[in-house]
Amino acid sequence: xxxxxxxxxVCVHRDGQVAMAGDGQxxxxxxxxxxxxxxxxxxxxxxxxxxxxGATADAFTLFERFESKLEKxxxxxxxxxxxxxxxxxxxxxxxxxxxxLAVADREQSLVISGQGDVIEPDVGVxxxxxxxxxxxAAAMALxxxxxMDARAIAVESMKIAADVCIYTNDRLQVETL
Numbered sequence: 001x002x003x004x005x006x007x008x009x010v011c012v013h014r015d016g017q018v019a020m021a022g023d024g025q026x027x028x029x030x031x032x033x034x035x036x037x038x039x040x041x042x043x044x045x046x047x048x049x050x051x052x053x054g055a056t057a058d059a060f061t062l063f064e065r066f067e068s069k070l071e072k073x074x075x076x077x078x079x080x081x082x083x084x085x086x087x088x089x090x091x092x093x094x095x096x097x098x099x100x101l102a103v104a105d106r107e108q109s110l111v112i113s114g115q116g117d118v119i120e121p122d123v124g125v126x127x128x129x130x131x132x133x134x135x136x137a138a139a140m141a142l143x144x145x146x147x148m149d150a151r152a153i154a155v156e157s158m159k160i161a162a163d164v165c166i167y168t169n170d171r172l173q174v175e176t177l
Contacts, residue, residue: 007022007023007025007026007037007039007052007053007054007128007129007130007131007167007168008022008023008053008127008128008129008130008131008132008134008135008158008161008162008165008167008168009021009022009023009039009040009051009052009053009102009127009128009129009132009135010022010102010125010126010127010132010135010136010139010154010157010158010161011049011051011102011104011109011125011126011127011154012124012125012139012143012150012151012153012154012157013104013108013109013124013125013150014124014143014148014149014150014153015149015150016106017149017150017151017176017177018049018104018105018106018109018150018176018177019149019150019151019153019154019155019174019175019176019177020040020049020051020102020104020154020174020175020176021040021154021155021157021158021172021173021174021175022038022039022040022051022158022172022173023039023131023158023161023162023168023169023170023171023172023173024036024037024038024039024169024171024172024173025037025167025168025169025171026056027167032169035169035171036171037056038173039051039052039053039059039173040052040173040175041063041175042175042177043063043066043067043070044067044070044071044075045075046177047075047105047106047177048070048075048077048103048104048105048177049103049104049105049175049177050063050066050101050102050103050104051101051102051103051128052099052100052101052102052128053099053100053102053128053129053130053132054097054098054099054100054129055097055098055099058097058098058099059099059101061094061097062084062088062094062097062099062101062112063101065084065087065088065094066080066081066084066101066103066112069081069083069084075105077103077104077105077107077108077110078108078110078118078120081103081110081112081118082118084101084112085112085113085114085116085117085118086116088112088113088114088116089114089115089116094114097114098114099114100112100113100128100129101113101128102126102127102128104126104177105177106177108120109121109124109125109126110126111126111128123140123143123144124143125139125140125143127139127157127161129167129168130165130167130168131161131162131164131165131167131168132161134160134161134164134165134168135157135158135160135161135168136157138156138157138160138161139153139154139157142156142157150176151174151176154174155172155174158170158172159172
């Protein structure tokens with residue numbers, strides 16, 4: 001049986017506000033085992049948002065590493081992300097971890113992967129997880145064609161993803177900066 005994985009996290013920047021939303025569903029294989037998991041959090045004195053998709057224990061290990069990088073680099077999001085990605089790719093233990101991280105501060109959003117990727121979007125939207133592409137597409141459309149604020153866009157895009165992706169539910173956790 002596969003480990004606990006599959007989720008959706010979306011992050012939206014608009015007008016100086018950043019909002020990150022994550023669904024609460026945890027699956028094991030093809031079975032839902034939890035409906036209200038918390039997959040996003042505020043870190044570094046509540047100045048940075050971080051969310052995960054993938055294996056839960058792996059994600060918590062990466063959260064800890066990311067938080068230590070933030071401390072070491074005094075909250076510099078991009079530098080901390082790059083250093084985590086380098087460690088994640090080259091460290092013998094870390095490179096086996098199966099998760100993605102979405103991180104953001106008021107200025108930028110990034111996706112960090114175990115392949116050494118640190119991706120910054122052209123538009124103020126990032127999304128990860130099994131429903132990530134659905135949430136990202138919905139958020140980009142709402143960002144470009146409505147006056148909704150970042151929080152409202154994150155919530156609505158997650159609702160759309162939940163309607164499409166079987167590994168995403170509508171029990172959302174939302175954090176803003």
